[in-house]
Amino acid sequence: MKLDWLKPLLGRTGPFTTVYVDATRNDPTGETEVLDRWKGLRRDLERQGAPTPVLDEIEDVVTRPTRVAGPHGRVLIADAEGVRIDRVLADPPDRNSATYGPVPALLAAARAADEAVSFLLVEVDRQGADLYWSDGAGRLETGDHEVVEGDHDELRKVKTGGGWHHDHSQNRAEDSWERNAETVAADIDKQVVRRNPELIIITGDVREVPLLQEKLGHHAKELAIAVPGGSRAEGVKQDTFDERVKATLEAYRARRREGVLDHFRQEQGRGGAAVTQLGDVIEVLRRGQVSDLVLQESVTTNASPIGDRTVWVGPDPLQIAVTRDELEAMGVTEGARELRADIAVVRAALGQDAGLTFAVDGSVDLVDGVGAILRWIDPSTPSESVLSQSGDSGRVHDIV
Incomplete structure (x- = not known):
């Protein structure tokens, strides 16, 4: 696991304030749960001598919604000039904690980040694809979303009729699907160079998924894995697909660590x-x-x-x-x-x-x-x- 996300701390001088807090909200619009946890941590930091302006800024940041559903944590690290690190953690900490000292408390942050995987989820059909980038904690909820429009002169493969027109229409449809896959693959290849994900998860149309994998460049192809059950359209069994993605990420983490x-x-x-x-x-x-x-x-x-x-x-x-x-x-x-x-x-x-x-x-x-x-x-x-x-x-x- 790379520690790139901690690089904003390099060259900064202490003291540092480090906060680990359970950011889970039972009510997505409510602030009281996280605010109550923070108040206890703030009192601890005040006793340790943390300056009030820094604590005020941390309070402003920590009470903002993370837009992440389910249990999760958050780490914030600040110096005298303000918050330098604000990262959502995949799991809440075993206990909320806050320290003020000459160096940031890096170990717990590094341990939590070890579970994160930087990945791209691609939901592809015969018209294009939705690209979802995970955030630093390996979550999709707060990551980026991009739509890629494919080349789709003809979207439907003719299933009835016969003769020359039938064959010609079939060929046009198949050519269109291939051009669509090429367009999506070209966009993914460019972004992989720029954003360097660890894993690419591809799901969607059963015909288009293998076509897209085939059209990817060498580097992206090595990162790609097909996971069935997802779709750009409504009506998928989202819970089932989410579990498959979770299992895929867990298997990747194990391979990464064992490697x-x-x-x-x-x-x-x-x-x-x-x-x-x-x-x-x-x-x-x-x-x-x-x-x-x-x-x-x-x-x-x-x-x-x-x-x-x-x-x-x-x-x-x-x-x-x-x-x-x-x-x-x-x-x-x-x-x-x-x-x-x-x-x-x-x-x-x-x-x-x-x-x-x-x-x-x-x-x-x-x-x-x-x-x-x-x-x-x-x-x-x-x-x-x-x-x-x-x-x-x-x-x-x-x-x-």
Whole structure:
């Protein structure tokens, strides 16, 4: 999972106010439920010293309807100049929380975002298509909608009669359907380059869906999957189709996560481009080597293996070290401070455009609950090797 949506925080100076709130409304037009939750959080923030103008702006934003049905959450992150992040989360938080401090509370936001999939839903028929883009949280309700009008000189395939006119009409209809698919596919291809979705879900007319898939360019075709049951027209069993889309997204999330973890296992098994252990992960983060940060799911809980660990950081996200002496040896003398290790590694990953994947505890071999897949290695890159010959689960740590 990419952390692009958190990039507006890069280069901003603290303190930051971070709010996680259940944004579910039983009455879509009512504000009292969310407002009541916010009032309790506001009192907490006032006690922590958050400035009133910032709290007023957050209140104005958090009480605006999300236009999302069903249970969902919301995260807002603000600095002294106002709200920088406002993101709908697919699920409400386990508990509402608010913090005011030198850095934003990134971990819970990253964990929630790990469940999101950026996708395009295409409902196609023989006249064109409706394109629905998911929002940052992987929901369609607050995403963009676009209508593509196809090339449809003849929309109906003649089913009666015979002879030359019958065959000619059939051919014209089939040609029109193909031109329609080509028009829609060309639009999708352009937008995929610009918006880079992870997945394209195609549904609609049973004849047009495979035609559209066939006409897509190579990249879009690799992202596309057909899901039956949807339509541009009224009368579909929407609940059934929604469940199929949900299952498709869940399967994709599982594949995405397992793809990263399998890559980590392979690199770790051959002593390649993967490291674990907090100190080693900090070193490769500092060097800008990380393509994907891997965190054990328990890192986000009270049972985190690094929950009581702190590291030293400077103003730049890649200025990170285990000790203050190490940080000063890097030339960082101004703005050095201690920071929780879990927040610091996510901050450093964001600073080098790395992805973030959460692993079920025990699914991969992670010392301290943290690991990293590397973009590149050199002779000074830390390396770990698992003692497998004797069945010992210990670890030999060396520098190669």
